[in-house]
Each structure stands twice: as structure tokens, then as C-alpha cells.
Amino acid sequence: MSAATVAVRDVSRWYGNVVAVNGISFELGPGVTGLLGPNGAGKSTLLHMLSGFLAPSAGEVEVLGESPWRTPGIYRRLGLVPERESVYGLLTGYDFVLLNARLQGLADPHAATRKAIETVELAGAAGRATKGYSKGMKQRVKVAAALVHEPEVLVLDEPFNGTDPRQRLHMTELFRRLGAEGRTLLFSSHILEEVEQLAERVLVIVGGRLAASGDFREIRRLMTDRPHTFTLRTSADRRLAGALVAHKSVLGVELSDGRLVVRTSELGAFARALPLIARDAGVSLHELRPTDESLEGVFSYLVNR
Amino acid sequence: MIGIVFRLTLRQLIGRGRTLMMGLLALLPVLVAVVYRLGSQDTDQAEWAATVLFEGLIVTTLLPLAAVVYGTAVLGSEIEDGTAVYLLAKPVSRARIVAAKLLASWLATTVTVLVSGLAAGAIALAGEPGDGILLGFGVALVLGSLVYSALFVMLSVVTSRALIIGLVYVFLWEGLVNGLFAGTRLLSVRHYTLGVADLFVEAPERVFEAKLGALTALVLMAVVGAATTWYATRRLSRFEVGETT
Numbered sequence: 001m002s003a004a005t006v007a008v009r010d011v012s013r014w015y016g017n018v019v020a021v022n023g024i025s026f027e028l029g030p031g032v033t034g035l036l037g038p039n040g041a042g043k044s045t046l047l048h049m050l051s052g053f054l055a056p057s058a059g060e061v062e063v064l065g066e067s068p069w070r071t072p073g074i075y076r077r078l079g080l081v082p083e084r085e086s087v088y089g090l091l092t093g094y095d096f097v098l099l100n101a102r103l104q105g106l107a108d109p110h111a112a113t114r115k116a117i118e119t120v121e122l123a124g125a126a127g128r129a130t131k132g133y134s135k136g137m138k139q140r141v142k143v144a145a146a147l148v149h150e151p152e153v154l155v156l157d158e159p160f161n162g163t164d165p166r167q168r169l170h171m172t173e174l175f176r177r178l179g180a181e182g183r184t185l186l187f188s189s190h191i192l193e194e195v196e197q198l199a200e201r202v203l204v205i206v207g208g209r210l211a212a213s214g215d216f217r218e219i220r221r222l223m224t225d226r227p228h229t230f231t232l233r234t235s236a237d238r239r240l241a242g243a244l245v246a247h248k249s250v251l252g253v254e255l256s257d258g259r260l261v262v263r264t265s266e267l268g269a270f271a272r273a274l275p276l277i278a279r280d281a282g283v284s285l286h287e288l289r290p291t292d293e294s295l296e297g298v299f300s301y302l303v304n305r
Numbered sequence: 306m307i308g309i310v311f312r313l314t315l316r317q318l319i320g321r322g323r324t325l326m327m328g329l330l331a332l333l334p335v336l337v338a339v340v341y342r343l344g345s346q347d348t349d350q351a352e353w354a355a356t357v358l359f360e361g362l363i364v365t366t367l368l369p370l371a372a373v374v375y376g377t378a379v380l381g382s383e384i385e386d387g388t389a390v391y392l393l394a395k396p397v398s399r400a401r402i403v404a405a406k407l408l409a410s411w412l413a414t415t416v417t418v419l420v421s422g423l424a425a426g427a428i429a430l431a432g433e434p435g436d437g438i439l440l441g442f443g444v445a446l447v448l449g450s451l452v453y454s455a456l457f458v459m460l461s462v463v464t465s466r467a468l469i470i471g472l473v474y475v476f477l478w479e480g481l482v483n484g485l486f487a488g489t490r491l492l493s494v495r496h497y498t499l500g501v502a503d504l505f506v507e508a509p510e511r512v513f514e515a516k517l518g519a520l521t522a523l524v525l526m527a528v529v530g531a532a533t534t535w536y537a538t539r540r541l542s543r544f545e546v547g548e549t550t
Contacts, residue, residue, distance in 0.1 A: 051394065053546035070542055073396050080394045082546075084387035088313070090320045102309050103395040145391065 004029055005153055005184040006050060011059030013045050020045040022208040023059070028186060032179035034199030034216075035188040042208040043188040044083060044157055050186065051080045051155045063153055076104065079151035081142050083158045083188075089131030093122055093141045096130055100145040109148075116144040121170060135162025143171070147178075154178065156187035160194050172198050227251060228267050232260040233287035234278070243281040247273050261291070306397050310405035314379050318413050323378065327371050327413075331421035334362050338428040351436050354429040355506060355513035359442045363422045364498050368414070368449055369479065373471035375413040376457025379406040380541075381467050390546065399541040403458065403534060410454035418446045436512070441505030448526055449498030455530045456494065459537035462544070490517055494529065497522040 004027035013021040021042045037043050048054040049061050052068030052075075061067060068074045088096055097116050101109035117126050120140040125133065130141060139162055146154060159175075160168050175198055179185050189195050195202055195216070202219045204212040212219050234240050237260040241253040244262055249269040254261040264270035278285050318324055338358060348357075380403075383389040392402055426439045456474075460467035479495045490496040496515070500522025503515035515522070 048546050053390070053393070053544070055543075055545065072393075072398060075394050076396045078394075080390065082387065082390045084390075086387040088317070088388055088391070090316060099309065099313060100391060100395070103306065103392065103397055105306070105396065 005064055006186065007060070007062040008046075008050070009060045009062075011046075011049065011056045011061055013042075013049060013054060013057045019208050021049070021056075021205075024205070024208075024210045025059075026203055026210065026213055028184055028201070030179065030182045030184050031200050032175055032185045032187070032198055033201040033203060034195035035186060035203050035205060036190070036192065036195045037188075037205040037211075038190055041190075041205045043190075043205055045208075046205065047155050047157050047186070047188055051078065076149065077152045079146035079149065079154045081139075081146045081154070081156040081159050083161070085135060085138050085162070087130045087133075087138055087141060087145075089129065091130060092127050093117065093130055093133070093137075093144075094126040096141055097126075097144045097148055101148045104149040106149060112148050112150075113144075116148040119147060119174065120144045136164055136167045139163055140167065140171070143174075151183070153184045154186075156185065158189060159187050160189060160191070168194075227263055227265050228270075229261060229263050229291045231287075231289045231291050232262060232285065234260060235284040235286070236281075239281055240278060240283040243277050243283075244274075247277060249273060307401050307405040307408070310392065310397075310402055311409050314406055314409035315412070317382070318375060318378065318409065323374050324413070327374060327417050330367060330370065331417050334358060334367060334421050334425035335428065337362065338425040342428055342431070349512065350430055350433045351438060351508050352512045354426055355438050355442075355508060358425055358429055359422065359438065359502070360499060360513070363418060363425070363442070363446070364449065364495060364502075365480070367421060368418045368446060368498065369453055369475040369495065371417040372410070372414045372450060372453030373457050373468065373475060375410045375417075376454045377461045377467040377471055379410045379461075380458055381461030381465075384461065384544075385465065389544075393541075393544060399544075400538045403462075403538045403541060407451075407454055407458050407534060407537075410458055411451050414450040414454055415447055418450060419443060422446055436508035437505045438508065438513070441502040444505060445498045445502035448501050448523075449494060452494050452497060452526045452530045455533040455537075459533040459540075462537045462540045487516070491521075491525065494526075497526045497529070501526070 006028040008027070009025050011021060011024050012019065024046065035043050035046065045054060049056050050063060050068065052071060055069045061069070063074060064077050066074055068078065088099070091099065094113060094117065098109055098113045101112045106112045117123055120143050122137065122140050122144060125137055130138065133141065139159060143156070143159060146156070159171065163171060175185055175187065179200070187198070199216055201214065202212070202216045203210060204219060212222060232240070237255055237258075241255060241260055244250050245253050247270075249264050249266040251263040251265050274288070275285070341353060380389065383392065422442060423439060426442065430438065457467065457471050460471055464470060478489070479493050483489050483493050483496065496517045499515040500517035500519050503513070504519035506513050
């Protein structure tokens with residue numbers, strides 16, 4: 001990784017007795033990083049601290065070498081796309097982005113506005129009042145407003161909310177391009193696929209704690225290699241259970257409610273062995289169903305591993 | 306930078322129903338003055354204009370009501386709907402943002418009460434010398450608008466219940482408590498406003514007399530205006546998204 005543009009050192013944030021973020025540390029450099037976690041994990045709290053809208057209760061946050069808290073000057077180099085949908089409804093999309101350009105004190109705010117609006121492909125609707133915009137259009141005008149001063153660091157809180165698949169694809173390409181230009185992008189999402197498609201690096205946050213961080217492939221491997229549970233429907237559950245329990249990839253078997261439940265530690269080995277074991281035991285497989293594929297299940301494993 | 310935020314804020318104020326409501330409310334003193342002139346006019350015109358119209362209706366009701374509506378809206382509505390982030394995530398000092406918001410509230414409040422007050426006063430005093438009543442209350446309304454605005458802009462940064470607390474201040478504190486204890490006048494923008502008016506009103510004491518001296522009123526206006534603006538800036542510098550107040 002090149003020099004860190006964002007550094008978080010042992011940061012916690014609590015509200016009264018509630019701990020929202022608990023002892024998180026990481027460093028980011030240029031490129032796109034996804035902040036992945038279920039709703040209520042502490043993603044927004046962390047992003048608010050990075051964008052200067054929350055003070056850490058403990059620890060240090062640095063963006064481009066400065067603490068963003070009570071440092072308005074940092075916003076010349078930092079852009080923010082907030083999660084809340086609200087924009088100034090009485091302004092047109094163009095005027096809203098122009099307002100942001102003027103507040104940034106840009107030398108040619110109109111040129112910067114036109115460029116930002118073209119970047120998010122909103123030129124056709126730029127003359128309309130934003131109160132009539134769809135959710136996806138509001139997301140795009142918010143991104144244009146955050147990009148208008150071409151910041152080095154861009155913090156985006158759930159930027160894909162409300163976007164349709166075509167808009168999502170376009171935004172994904174845009175964020176990738178911005179990352180490739182040497183900007184640091186950190187975006188939050190609770191959807192694994194969004195992060196998988198876009199981020200080079202991932203931070204997984206659950207219950208206010210950093211559950212995993214690093215290259216997405218490494219996180220994906222951790223997720224794949226975790227213990228999996230399957231429910232099977234077969235011609236002879238009890239006989240197959242006896243055969244399966246002897247295999248090294250199987251952690252345990254259970255017969256319940258007319259179903260055979262199998263826990264495995266090695267997904268690949270189990271997938272290869274199952275048909276062979278069933279054939280040798282003379283058992284027909286009617287159904288094989290994973291039982292713990294919810295995102296929360298995956299997150300819980302990463303936290304508790 | 307102040308001009309950009311100021312113009313944006315005025316557009317927001319004008320585009321909302323509250324301005325129409327305040328405009329209708331501002332017509333009330335004018336209608337009352339017309340009814341007074343059409344009626345029997347048993348009382349002295351100067352006395353009626355000073356005590357009933359200006360002190361009783363405009364300074365006591367219209368001025369604080371307009372200021373609390375505009376003052377708590379200019380920044381409070383943006384904090385409430387989340388758009389304040391677009392102002393605050395900019396390299397703009399918080400003092401400038403507060404100054405722009407305060408100017409917008411001051412202008413909206415002043416226009417509302419001054420147009421209403423001068424029109425109603427002119428009707429009530431037509432054919433009379435006036436005794437400096439229009440000048441005195443005109444100046445007082447301009448300064449009173451500023452201090453009330455500073456107070457209510459500060460409240461909107463400190464709490465999400467600024468409108469309710471502002472109304473409690475105006476109608477319970479200034480309306481009720483001030484009448485019971487003389488010392489509380491020192492904490493009443495209404496009495497500062499009346500004190501300033503007294504500086505210019507040349508009518509005899511039986512016509513109009515403020516309970517606070519003009520110098521004291523001016524000093525207190527300066528102190529309260531500066532202190533509330535300073536505190537609003539300080540709180541906005543420490544503003545946290547999602548903080549519960």
C-alpha cells in the first residue's frame with residue numbers, strides 16, 4: 001500500500017452506555033475500499049468520524065494528515081456523500097451542484113459544475129428541481145456535489161441506495177476510475193455483491209468491531225472456508241448420516257424433523273465427497289440446501305472466528 | 306461566502322408557507338389601526354399608538370413571533386432535514402455560516418415587523434404630530450429583530466426543540482414572569498426593545514414610558530446579541546451529525 005491518506009487508530013465512539021464503534025484501527029491509501037457490515041454495525045458512525053461530523057470518544061482519526069474534527073479546511077480535499085436522501089428541494093440539480101462549487105470557493109464554479117454533472121450523467125435532468133428527482137437521481141446529484149472540487153479523499157455512505165442496476169453499473173465504473181486516478185474512496189454498504197464488484201480492499205465491521213480487513217479475495221476465502229451447514233433430503237437419511245460422519249470434512253450430523261443436517265469445515269472437499277459417499281451407501285439425494293447463508297450469519301462467523 | 310449562504314437562506318424562507326403565514330399576521334396590526342380610526346377614538350391617538358399598537362401588539366406579539374419563526378428556521382430546518390451537511394462539509398468558517406443565517410433571519414423579521422408597524426402607526430397617528438413614536442419604535446424594532454434573531458438562531462443550534470422553547474420564552478417568560486418580578490426585565494428582549502424606543506419617543510410619560518433605561522437596554526442588547534452569536538458559532542463548530550438534543 002502507498003502512503004496512508006486515511007488513518008484510524010484505536011478509535012471508539014460511544015453514546016452514553018451504547019458503544020457504536022469499539023477500538024477500530026486501519027489505514028487506507030489511494031483506491032477503492034468497501035466498508036461492509038449489517039445495518040447498525042457502526043458503519044455510519046465510523047464514516048461520520050472520518051468526515052469530521054463526529055468526534056471520537058477515544059483514539060485518533062486522521063485524513064490527509066489532519067484530524068477532520070473541527071477542521072473546515074479539510075473539506076477542500078475531502079468530499080462527502082451523506083446517507084440521507086435530502087437535498088435542497090427548491091434548487092435545480094445544476095444550482096445544487098453550483099452551490100457546492102461556490103461554497104468550495106472554486107475559481108470557475110460553472111465549469112466545475114458542468115463537469116461534475118456530466119460525470120454522473122445527469123445533464124438531462126440538471127435543469128429540474130431536485131424535489132422531483134427519483135432516489136437514484138438524488139444519489140447521483142449528491143455524488144456530483146461531492147466531486148465538484150475533485151477531492152483527494154471521498155467518503156460515501158451507502159451510495160448505491162435507491163439506484164437501479166444501470167445507474168449502479170455506471171457509478172461502479174465511475175468510482176473505479178476515481179480510485180485508479182489516485183483518489184482514496186471509502187464507501188459503505190450492507191450488500192456483499194456491491195462491495196465485491198467495486199472494492200479492492202474491504203473492511204468488515206460488525207457490532208462496532210472490525211471483524212476483518214484486507215484484500216477482498218482473502219475475505220471471500222475466509223467466508224468460503226468457514227463451517228457451513230446443509231440440510232439434505234435423501235432416500236435413507238440415517239444410512240447416509242452414518243456414512244458421512246466418517247468423512248474428514250464433516251464436523252457433525254443430526255437427524256431432525258425428517259431432515260438430515262450436516263455441518264462441514266471444508267466446503268470444497270465436502271462437495272466433492274458427498275455424491276461419492278451417497279453412491280457407495282446406495283442412497284439417492286433428493287435435495288441439498290445451505291441453511292446459514294444470510295449475510296448476518298457470515299458476519300457473525302467473521303467476528304467470532 | 307456569507308452572501309451565498311444568505312441568498313440560499315432567503316430563497317428557502319420565501320419558498321415556504323411560514324412566510325405567507327407571517328405576512329398575513331403582519332396585516333393584523335394594520336387592520337387593528339384601521340378599525341381604531343374608524344371607531345370612536347376615545348383615547349389619545351399618540352397614547353393608543355404607543356401603548357396599545359406598538360407596545361401591546363407589535364413589540365409583544367408580532368416581533369417575537371416573527372423572530373422565533375424565522376430565527377429557528379434559518380438553520381434549524383437544515384439541521385433537521387440533514388441538508389446542513391452540505392454547508393458544514395465546506396471550507397467555510399462556522400462564524401460566517403452563523404452570520405449569514407443571522408442576517409437572513411434579521412432581514413425577514415425586520416421587513417415583517419417594520420412594514421407592518423410603520424403602516425399601522427402611520428394610520429393610527431395620521432393628523433397627529435407623532436412625538437417621535439414612529440422613529441422610536443422603528444429603530445427599536447430593527448434592533449429588537451436582531452437580538453431576538455441571534456437568540457433563536459442560537460437555540461436552533463443547541464436544541465431540536467428550538468421553536469417550542471422559543472415560544473415558551475416569549476409567552477411564558479416575557480409574557481408572564483416579567484410581569485411578576487421586576488428584576489427579570491434584565492433578561493427580556495422585549496424590555497430592551499421598549500427601552501430603545503423610549504430613547505426617541507418624545508411623548509409625555511403618561512403616554513409611554515419604558516421600564517428599562519435606554520442605555521441599559523442598548524448595553525444589554527449588545528451583550529445578549531454578541532453572547533448568543535458567539536455561542537451559536539461555538540456549538541456549530543462542535544456540531545455532530547446524529548447527535549440527540
